[in-house]
Amino acid sequence: MNEPTTVTYTIAEVLKRIEDKLDTLQKDVTDLKIGQATLTEKVGGMDKRLSKVESEQATMVKAISDLQGFRSLIVPIVVAVSTALLTLLFRLVPNLSP
Structure with a gap:
């Protein structure tokens, strides 16, 4: 058997070990x-x-979109100014025909 x-x-030692473990926990x-x-x-x-x-990205996307819209106006503006200057x-220029 x-x-x-x-x-x-001793009970004091066992209780001390339990107390230390609880303090650690x-x-x-x-x-x-x-x-x-x-x-x-x-x-x-x-x-x-x-x-x-995200807010700054939205602002930049809007600014780029605005610039792209402005870019599409540049060609007509250049053509109009060129036509006016010509x-x-x-x-x-005086008439050069004889």
Whole structure:
């Protein structure tokens, strides 16, 4: 038959070991909460920066669209100015026919 195991620890020693383990567990939980709070703060900061980037992107897209619209007006403006200058030049040149 198996003989019973003899425990050589006192109750005070066992309680001290349990208390130490609980203290370690409490510290781990506290560290985890601090880490979670820091992570939440960083994610919040990233969210704000992302919103700013999205806003700036929308502004840039609008500016590019406006520039593309202006670019389509450049050709007619150049043609109109060129025509006006040529017309003025032809009017200033005397009639060269004999």
